[in-house]
Amino acid sequence: MPEDSILEVRGLRKVYRVRASRADPGPAGSALLGHPLARRQRARALVAVDDVSFSVAPGQSLAVVGESGSGKTTVARMVVGLERPTGGTIWVSGQERSWRHVTSRERRRRAREVQIIFQDPYSSLDPRMSVRGCLDESLRLHFDWGRERRDARVAELLDQVGLDRRQAESLPRALSGGQRQRVAIARALASEPRVLICDEAVASLDVSIQAQVLNLLSDIRDATGVSYLFISHDLAVVRQVSDNVVIMRRGRVVEAGPTASVLSDPSNGYTKQLLAAIPRPGWKPTRSASPDES
Amino acid sequence: MSVLEIDHLAVDLPVEGVLRRVLHDVTLPIAPGEAVGLVGESGAGKSMVSRAVIRLLPEGAAVHGDIRYAGDSVLAMGRPALRHFRTHDVAMIFQDPRAHINPVRTVGDFLVEALVERGERRESATTTVTALLASVGVSDPERRFRQFPHELSGGLLQRVMIAAALAVSPTLLLADEPTTALDVTTQSDVMVILDARRRERGLAMLFVTHDLELAAAVCDRIAVLYAGLLIEDVPTGDLRRDLRHPYTAGLLASRPDPVSPRRRLAAIPGRPLSAFEIGPGCPFAPRCPFAVARCLSERPELRDLDTGRVACHRAEELRGQLLSIATPGAASA
Numbered sequence: 058m059p060e061d062s063i064l065e066v067r068g069l070r071k072v073y074r075v076r077a078s079r080a081d082p083g084p085a086g087s088a089l090l091g092h093p094l095a096r097r098q099r100a101r102a103l104v105a106v107d108d109v110s111f112s113v114a115p116g117q118s119l120a121v122v123g124e125s126g127s128g129k130t131t132v133a134r135m136v137v138g139l140e141r142p143t144g145g146t147i148w149v150s151g152q153e154r155s156w157r158h159v160t161s162r163e164r165r166r167r168a169r170e171v172q173i174i175f176q177d178p179y180s181s182l183d184p185r186m187s188v189r190g191c192l193d194e195s196l197r198l199h200f201d202w203g204r205e206r207r208d209a210r211v212a213e214l215l216d217q218v219g220l221d222r223r224q225a226e227s228l229p230r231a232l233s234g235g236q237r238q239r240v241a242i243a244r245a246l247a248s249e250p251r252v253l254i255c256d257e258a259v260a261s262l263d264v265s266i267q268a269q270v271l272n273l274l275s276d277i278r279d280a281t282g283v284s285y286l287f288i289s290h291d292l293a294v295v296r297q298v299s300d301n302v303v304i305m306r307r308g309r310v311v312e313a314g315p316t317a318s319v320l321s322d323p324s325n326g327y328t329k330q331l332l333a334a335i336p337r338p339g340w341k342p343t344r345s346a347s348p349d350e351s
Numbered sequence: 352m353s354v355l356e357i358d359h360l361a362v363d364l365p366v367e368g369v370l371r372r373v374l375h376d377v378t379l380p381i382a383p384g385e386a387v388g389l390v391g392e393s394g395a396g397k398s399m400v401s402r403a404v405i406r407l408l409p410e411g412a413a414v415h416g417d418i419r420y421a422g423d424s425v426l427a428m429g430r431p432a433l434r435h436f437r438t439h440d441v442a443m444i445f446q447d448p449r450a451h452i453n454p455v456r457t458v459g460d461f462l463v464e465a466l467v468e469r470g471e472r473r474e475s476a477t478t479t480v481t482a483l484l485a486s487v488g489v490s491d492p493e494r495r496f497r498q499f500p501h502e503l504s505g506g507l508l509q510r511v512m513i514a515a516a517l518a519v520s521p522t523l524l525l526a527d528e529p530t531t532a533l534d535v536t537t538q539s540d541v542m543v544i545l546d547a548r549r550r551e552r553g554l555a556m557l558f559v560t561h562d563l564e565l566a567a568a569v570c571d572r573i574a575v576l577y578a579g580l581l582i583e584d585v586p587t588g589d590l591r592r593d594l595r596h597p598y599t600a601g602l603l604a605s606r607p608d609p610v611s612p613r614r615r616l617a618a619i620p621g622r623p624l625s626a627f628e629i630g631p632g633c634p635f636a637p638r639c640p641f642a643v644a645r646c647l648s649e650r651p652e653l654r655d656l657d658t659g660r661v662a663c664h665r666a667e668e669l670r671g672q673l674l675s676i677a678t679p680g681a682a683s684a
Contacts, residue, residue, distance in 0.1 A: 268618035336564035
C-alpha cells in the first residue's frame, strides 16, 4: 500500500446469505418447499459491498455517500472490525487487518487506531453509565494511567467537545441528543485514534445542533490531526466535512474524487440525481430518472 | 375566508399524571388551496398542531383555544360530525407509512377502506383508486392492489398513502413529515407528486416538517414554531429576502449548502427548548444573539409586520441586520 495513507481499502467485498423473498424464489425453486432443506436452499447471496477501494491520507477526510442499501454502513463496519469482509484488504497505518486469530490484545490495539461514532446517540451510550464513567472506561482500557492522569484527560476531552464539567456526572438520559453525540465523540477520541468513522453521526440531530456538531468535528480535526471516514446520505453535510468523496450505489462505487469538484461538476448520472434531490435555496423537487421500484 | 382557522391553540398532555404544556399559542389561518409549511425542530410541537386539527391527540390531552374548519369548531364536533369531517373534508399523510397502513390487509383494502366506509360500492371505489395509484406514479396498479404493505418499498408505500389521502377528495391535506423516512431521491419524487396533485385539485395543505428548504419549495407560506409558540409566519417569497426573526435567520444559516464553497456554519448556540421548559420571556431569547433584557422578561406577541406576522420585540430594528448572520462569510459560532 502507498506509504502516505493512514487507511487504505482495496477490493473490499461483503456478501450476506439472506432468505429469498417470495418474489425471488432463488435457484432452488418451489420443488423443495416444505422439505427440511428448503430453508437453507432458499438462501441466496446478497452482495452488499462489491469491489470498493479508497485511501485516506493522515489528517484528511473522506466521505462515503449513498442512500439506503448502498453498502456505505457495511463499509464502515468492516473498517472498524464489526463485520468480516468476504474479500479484499484493509490496511491501517500500513498494517494489514487480518481476520484470523484476532486476540483481545490485538483488538484493543486496533481500537486505538480506529474509532466509530454511530448515528443514534440514544442507543450508542450505556444508559447506566455516567459521562465520566464512559470516558474513564475507555481510558482504563487503552492506557496504563493512574487516576489523576485519567481525570485530567476526561476534563480535557469534555472541554474539547464542549461539555461542561457538571455534565460529567450525568447519565445519558439527562442529556439532549446533541450533548449525547458530543459524549460519543469524546469517547471515540479517548483512545487517540488515527481514524474516526462517523456513521451518519449528524443525521438524527436538529438542524441547529447539526451545525454545532459539524463545526466541532472540523475543530477536532484541526486540533488533533485525526482522519475522518464520514458516512452520510447528505451531500450538503459532506461538502462541509470532507476533502474527498466516494459515491456508492448498490454496493459499488459509481464516482470518486475531490469533494469540491465532484459536487460542482458531477460526471455520474446518479451523483447528479443525488445532488439535484437536496432541498436548498431556490430548489424545486424534480422526478429522478430512476424507474419505479418495488 | 379560511378553510382552516387555528385560533390561539394551546395543548396540555398528561405526563406521569400531570398535565404538561406542549403548545402555548398557535394562531394560523389557512386559505382554500393554500399550502402552509409548519416548520420547527424536535419538541417544538409541530406534530401536535396537525394532530390537534384532526383530533388525534393522546387520551387525556387538554385543548384550549379553537380550531375551525369552514367556520365549524372541530373541537365541538360530536362523533358523527367528526367522522364526517375525517372521511370527507380532511386527509392526513403520516411520516412512517409502514406504521400507519394495516400490515395484514392488502394495499387495495387499505385504499378503498375510506370510500367503502362512506357507502361507495367496492367496484367503483376500486376504479377510482386504481386511477389514483397511476396518478401518483405507481406502475402496475392492479398488481399493487393485491400486494401487502411489506412487499412495497418505503417510497412506493408513501405514494400509496398519498393516493389514499386523495381518494376521499378532501379539501384539506395534513402532511406530517411525509418524506422524512425516505431517501433523498425518493423524497424528491414523492414531493413532485404530492405538489402536482395538490395543485391540480386546489387542496389546502398544512405541511409539517423540520426541513425549512423543503417546505419553502412547495409551500406558499412558512410558519415557524419554536417551543410551542408560533414565532413567525411569512410568505415563502419573503422568507430569505426579508429576514424578520433571529431564529428563522439562524435556521437558514445553520444548513450547509452542497454546492457553494465551504464556510464555517453559523450555528445557533444552545439547544432547542421544549414548550414546558421556557421562561416568561421570548422562548428563543436564551439562544438569541440580539436578546436584550426585555426579551427575557416579556413574551413578544405575534403581530402583523408587512406581508407576514412575527413575534420579536426587535423585529423592526433588526430587519436589515439579520441578513448578515444568514449570509456566507459573516459567521459566528
